[in-house]
Amino acid sequence: MYPIVLKQVSKHYRLGSVDVPALQNVNLEIHPNRFTVIAGQSGSGKSTLLNLMGCIDRADKGEVWVAGQDVRLLSDNALADFRAVHLGFIFQNFNLLPVLSAYENVELPLRMLNVPSVIRKKRVMELLDAVGLADKTKNRPGQLSGGQRQRVAIARALATAPKLVLADEPTANLDSQTGAGILALMRRMQCELQVSFVFSSHDPQVLAEADDAVFIKDGQIMSIERCEPNQAPVKVEVMA
Numbered sequence: 007m008y009p010i011v012l013k014q015v016s017k018h019y020r021l022g023s024v025d026v027p028a029l030q031n032v033n034l035e036i037h038p039n040r041f042t043v044i045a046g047q048s049g050s051g052k053s054t055l056l057n058l059m060g061c062i063d064r065a066d067k068g069e070v071w072v073a074g075q076d077v078r079l080l081s082d083n084a085l086a087d088f089r090a091v092h093l094g095f096i097f098q099n100f101n102l103l104p105v106l107s108a109y110e111n112v113e114l115p116l117r118m119l120n121v122p123s124v125i126r127k128k129r130v131m132e133l134l135d136a137v138g139l140a141d142k143t144k145n146r147p148g149q150l151s152g153g154q155r156q157r158v159a160i161a162r163a164l165a166t167a168p169k170l171v172l173a174d175e176p177t178a179n180l181d182s183q184t185g186a187g188i189l190a191l192m193r194r195m196q197c198e199l200q201v202s203f204v205f206s207s208h209d210p211q212v213l214a215e216a217d218d219a220v221f222i223k224d225g226q227i228m229s230i231e232r233c234e235p236n237q238a239p240v241k242v243e244v245m246a
């Protein structure tokens with residue numbers, strides 16, 4: 007099963023009396039357990055696409071299937087619950103709560119799902135250990151470097167064991183060396199936990215790490231390249 011399927015998806019924004027087309031008739035399948043990068047220039051529609059995949063926003067037209075669910079059928083409340091169970095999110099600005107410690111930030115999604123405290127503690131400590139921050143559990147975001155904050159955000163995104171993590175420009179606010187470390191960490195977590203990662207990015211470093219690359223321009227998919235290990239990328243036909 008594909009973690010995400012989009013069929014003929016369109017999205018417009020209204021800016022006063024002006025209609026802004028952000029996505030037009032997008033057809034896309036995200037393959038499981040891979041790094042998929044949505045690449046395109048500023049304003050091409052990457053964030054809009056990621057927001058629809060992450061059930062943060064709704065399409066005007068077309069079908070969005072996430073983890074086998076047609077998300078059009080879910081009410082706003084059901085959609086929020088669905089997101090909490092099935093999806094993890096990583097943002098370029100980390101979006102950690104500044105008043106909470108690293109431990110509490112990672113614990114939060116588990117609290118929201120009423121996971122018992124003993125299980126929460128085990129899970130949070132395992133994840134903070136996995137991202138190399140076992141000694142920073144009490145630090146607040148303001149007491150961590152940018153790379154360390156993004157590590158906390160990765161641990162938080164994985165806390166509920168989602169099969170799909172969406173990352174909006176995850177390396178944009180990091181220097182290239184720290185960004186490379188973050189990408190390597192996400193790759194390791196992907197392999198160990200069998201998670202699909204979907205990134206939006208114009209960072210060449212991120213694109214170089216992609217298994218699958220989706221190139222978008224003016225709200226339309228221009229091309230898709232899928233790359234098997236140790237093989238040259240294969241261009242696949244974009245569905246009209």
Ligand SMILES: Nc1ncnc2c1ncn2[C@@H]1O[C@H](COP(=O)(O)OP(=O)(O)OP(=O)(O)O)[C@@H](O)[C@H]1O
Pocket residue numbers: 019020021026027028046047048049050051052053054055
């Ligand atoms: N809330 C909004 N209201 C009106 N227009 C919007 C809104 N959000 C995005 N747009 C427009 O929709 C189009 C796609 O925007 P989107 O943010 O998805 O692009 P992007 O590729 O993520 O850009 P960037 O790389 O700069 O973040 C652009 O023309 C943008 O101006």
